[in-house]
Structures are given as C-alpha cells and as structure tokens.
Amino acid sequence: MKIAVLGGTGLIGSKVVKNLKASGHEAVPCSPSTGVDIITGKGLEEALAGADVVVNLTNSPTFDDASAAFFQTSMDNLLATAGKAGVRHAVILSIVGAELVPELDYYRAKVLQEDILKAGPIPYSIVRATQFMEFIDAVLSWTTDGDTVRLPATPIQPIAAQDVADAVAEVAVGTPLNGTRDIGGPDVFTLDELGRVTLDARSDSRTVVLDDTAGMFAAVHGDVLTTKGDARLAPTHYTEWLS
Template sequence: MKIAVIGGTGLIGSQVVKILNASGHEAVPHSPSTGLDLLSGKGLSEALTGADVVVNLTNSPTFDEASPAFFQTTMDNLLAAADDAGVGHAVILSIVGAELVPDLVYYRAKVLQEDILKAGPVPYSIVRATQFFEFMDATMSWTSDEHTVRLPATLIQPMASADVAQAVADVAVGAPLRGTRNVAGPEVFPLDELGRITLATRGDQRTVVTDNSAGLFAAASGDALIAKEDAVIFKTTYREFLAR
C-alpha cells in the first residue's frame, strides 16, 4: 500500500513513516522540506500520484485567530487533490474533546478541520488523541520564570507520541472508519500535578503554583480533555516516558 504522509518529517509524521515502512508499506513523507506547500497546493498533485491513502499531519503554525483559515485552506486543497488523484482514504489527527473547549480558537479550528473532512469527497478516518507527553516542556514554559511554574489543575490524560503514531499508522492501513477513533494514555492527572512530577524527576527546584487562569489549558474544564469509554488506551505511562 502506498501512503502519502503530509507532515511526514515532524514529531508524529516521522514516526508514522517509520512504522508503516517497517510493516512493508510504501510510506512517503512530504513537507515543505520536500517541496510540498499545502497552503498554496504546490507539489500536492505530485505527492498524491499513485497513493492509496493520504495521512495529513500538518499543523497550523500558530494557535491564534489565523488557525481556522490555515485548516480551511489546507484541507480544501488536500481533498480536491486527493479526489482528483483517486486516493481512497484520507486520515487526519485531531484532539480528544476539541469541541468541548470552544474558548480556544485552535480547538475550534481543529473541529473545523474535522468537519471539512467529513463533508469532503474522500472516504475518511479521524484519529483523536489526548495531549502528548512531549509537549509538557512547552506547556510549562508558557507560564514559568526562574522560580515558579504556574499551571492550572485541568485534568488531562496524556500519551506518548510513539503511541499516537502507532494509532495513526493502524488506522491508515485499515478501511476508512468514516468516523473517529479516540486514543489516550493510561493515566489521568491534574496538569499542575504533572508539572510537579516532571520537575521532581529532573531535579528542577522550581515550585509549581496552581493557577487556574494560567496558560492554554486553563480554558478546559471538568473532564473535557479526558477520553471517553470508547477510547483505545495505550500502555506507556508518563513516568516510563520520563525514565527513557
């Protein structure tokens, strides 16, 4: 099976390509570094020629008001080109609970991306994942100084990017779901507690201060970002990830 992986040189994409090729498929990574511009459509026709499946793992360069336009344009371009090329399956990666956090424009943009795919001409699958372990450093950096890290007590159920990549690869080689598969890690944490675990493991002496107005995830409440009963739960724990 030939699979075009758009965004195939990034954190998730590079791992998806490796998994698929190790399984005997022909996964080809495409990104700006390979000459593909999804915003303009440059290189898209060539990237999709002969592809059975397209996996779109590109992301908006910003989390602000520009993100909806990014997903609108890139999905319109991708689906038109995939339809022209006769691609039989389009896969995207989205976020568990995105529709439950309407105050975040980026989450609204991801829901828009899903809706465009659902309404499009290509049989589709959506993989919705919880937050990645690898993003914890960036999350802490948004609201930290040399002495403290301010984090909300928002509940999250994070997972390893390697597990996200496996979930995407599994869906890519299957029949189109024409629906959504939710995937998550095995443990639920308040985000501030996860920050304390991270700092303690690294011997970082900064203090985590619980601030329910701090950072991006302050916009999520209750169990909005927690996987529901239909989710596939992967086994890698956060402490195992840190130990590696």
C-alpha cells in the same frame, strides 16, 4: 499500499512513516522540505499521484485565530487534489474533546478541520489523541515566572508520540472508519500534579503553584480533554516515558 504522509518529517509524521515502511508499505513523507506545500498546493498533485491513502499531519504554525484559515485552505487543497488522484482514504489527527473547548481558537480550528473532512468526498478516518507527553515542557514554560510555574488543576491524560504514531499508522492501513477513534495515555493527572511529577523527575528547582487562571488550559472546564467510553488506551505511562 502507497501512503502519502503530509507532515511526514515532523514529530508524529516521521514515526508514522517509519511504522508503515516497517510493515512493508510504500510510505512517502511529504513536507516543505520535500517540495510539498499544502497551503499553496505546490507539489501536492505529484505527492498524491498513485497514493491509496493520504495521512494529513500538517499543523498550523500558530495557535491563534489564524489557525482556522490554515486548516480551511489546507483541507480544501488536500481534498480537491486527493479526489482527482483517486485516493481512497484520508486520515487526520485531531484532539480529544476539542469541540468542548470553544474558548480556544486552535481547538475551534481543529474542529473545523474535522468538519471539512467529514463533508468531503473521500472515505475518512479521524484519530483524536490526548495531550502529547513531548509537549509538557512547553506547557510548563508558558506559565513560568522565575522559579514559579503556575498551572491549573485541569485533568490531563498524556500520551507518548510513538503511541500516537502507532495508532495513526494502524488506522491508515485499515478500512476507513468514516468516524473517529479516540486514543489516550493510560493515566490521568491534574496539570499541576503533572508539573510537579515532571520537575521532580528532572531535579528541576522550580515550584508549581496551583492557579486555575494560568495558561491556555485555564479555558478547559472539567475533564473534557480525557478519553471516555470505548477509547483506546496506549501502553506508555508518563513516569516510564520520563525515565
């Protein structure tokens, strides 16, 4: 099976390509570095030629209101080109609970991306993941002031990038879901607790202070970013990943 992986040189994409190749598939990483630009459309037709499946892991360069335009343009280009190429399955990666946090521009943009895919002509699958373990350091940096890190008590269910890639690769080679599969890490922490666990494990002298107005996750109400129902739980625990 030939699978074009847009964003195939990034954190998740490179792991998806590796997984697919290990399973015997022809996985083609596509990114600006390989001559493919999903916004201008440059190289997209060539990248999708002969592909059975396209996995779109490209991401907006910003998290503000400009992200909506990125996802609108990229999905329009992708679906138009994939339709002409005869691609039979389109897969994207989104965020668990994104539609429940309309206060965040980026989350609204991800919901827009999902809606465009659902309304398109190609059988599809949406994999929704919880927050990546690899991004926790960045989250801490956003609200660090000297030796103090201010964090809200938002429930977070961190998942390892490798576990996300495993799930995306599995879905890509399967029958289109024409729906959504939610995946999350095996443990739930409040964000301030997660910050303390992270700093302790790294002997970081910063102190975490509970502040429910701090950072982007202050806009999140309740446990909407954690999995529910029949979601799949990944095997990697955060404390294991830290070590």
